[in-house]
Amino acid sequence: MPAEDILRIEGVSMQFTGGAGLFGRRNRTTVRAVDEVNLSVRKGETLGLVGESGCGKTTLGRCILRAHKPSHGRILYRRDDGTEVDLAALSRAQLRPLRTEIRTVFQDPNSSLNPRMTVQQIVGEPLVVNGLARGSEVADRVADTLRRCGLRPELMRRYPHAFSGGERQRIGIARALVTQPRLVVADEAVSALDVSVRSQILNLLEDLQEELDLTYVFISHDLSVIQHLCDRVAVMYLGRIVEEAETEDLFEQPRHPYTEALLRSVPRPDPRLRRRDDVLPAGEVPAPDEAFAGCRFQPRCRYAEDICAREEPATLPRCHFAEDLTLDGVYATDVRQTS
Numbered sequence: 001m002p003a004e005d006i007l008r009i010e011g012v013s014m015q016f017t018g019g020a021g022l023f024g025r026r027n028r029t030t031v032r033a034v035d036e037v038n039l040s041v042r043k044g045e046t047l048g049l050v051g052e053s054g055c056g057k058t059t060l061g062r063c064i065l066r067a068h069k070p071s072h073g074r075i076l077y078r079r080d081d082g083t084e085v086d087l088a089a090l091s092r093a094q095l096r097p098l099r100t101e102i103r104t105v106f107q108d109p110n111s112s113l114n115p116r117m118t119v120q121q122i123v124g125e126p127l128v129v130n131g132l133a134r135g136s137e138v139a140d141r142v143a144d145t146l147r148r149c150g151l152r153p154e155l156m157r158r159y160p161h162a163f164s165g166g167e168r169q170r171i172g173i174a175r176a177l178v179t180q181p182r183l184v185v186a187d188e189a190v191s192a193l194d195v196s197v198r199s200q201i202l203n204l205l206e207d208l209q210e211e212l213d214l215t216y217v218f219i220s221h222d223l224s225v226i227q228h229l230c231d232r233v234a235v236m237y238l239g240r241i242v243e244e245a246e247t248e249d250l251f252e253q254p255r256h257p258y259t260e261a262l263l264r265s266v267p268r269p270d271p272r273l274r275r276r277d278d279v280l281p282a283g284e285v286p287a288p289d290e291a292f293a294g295c296r297f298q299p300r301c302r303y304a305e306d307i308c309a310r311e312e313p314a315t316l317p318r319c320h321f322a323e324d325l326t327l328d329g330v331y332a333t334d335v336r337q338t339s
């Protein structure tokens, strides 16, 4: 893969099979949560993955973390020494050393922290489990990481309930960073937080990225958060990436009608600026287990024409009319004001 990439996702699909029910195998359905995704992440950048809930972005994040083993495709990761490994092909044992390099920040700081463990135990656990430190070295590294995350190390013998929501998310971030990872996958990492706390955590993530030379894959349904933090954005719809662009370009001039619809659906602070079509179009959403021949967004798309029901666009942006349509990105200004 190109030298600037730390991660390259090639043709990754993730299928789930279920619903055997009374009639056994014949009644099984296969859901393609992620379908033939290609995506690169450059070292040191923040790549945003955005889309409505159920679009497959969380599943793709879990494939990168190898919480799921993809059904097809390769996930190439470049290690510090320049060697490339295919995360999708590694066994559990082979993945173990990589678990310290690729870490995650969870969405809900309330449920992701064990209430019966002290902050020192929570943050230090990945060091102990992965054999990276012992004894007083664990406490030293925990203290150092807490400090970096804006928390007072002298409080590390306390339990999570003694901290506010924002502080608990800082503890979650410290737990992710204590092993000195290179790549962090953050799934809705600030969506459970109040707006005021949210911007503090986003600023913290930005500072830590610069300080520790981190690469982020940031998964969110929230466009204001994506715009604040990300260098590039990939938009997902029904398991597919439909558009990928530098953040500024995407917000100013979207090239896929779904991206335009997402931008229009961002709540606008001034009600006088709201328009009746500022909502995501409803329309029928094809089930991901159906063989859908045309563009997946066609049942909801205001620009659809006959060809859209017959043929799925093969390249990004996945729209037959990407070159012809002038899509509306003007709401970007309003999005910025809400962040």
Ligand code: SF4
Pocket: 256, 257, 258, 295, 296, 297, 298, 299, 301, 302, 303, 304, 305, 308, 313, 318, 319, 320, 321, 322
């Ligand atoms: Fe809309 Fe057709 Fe473009 Fe799909 S291909 S996004 S249906 S215009």
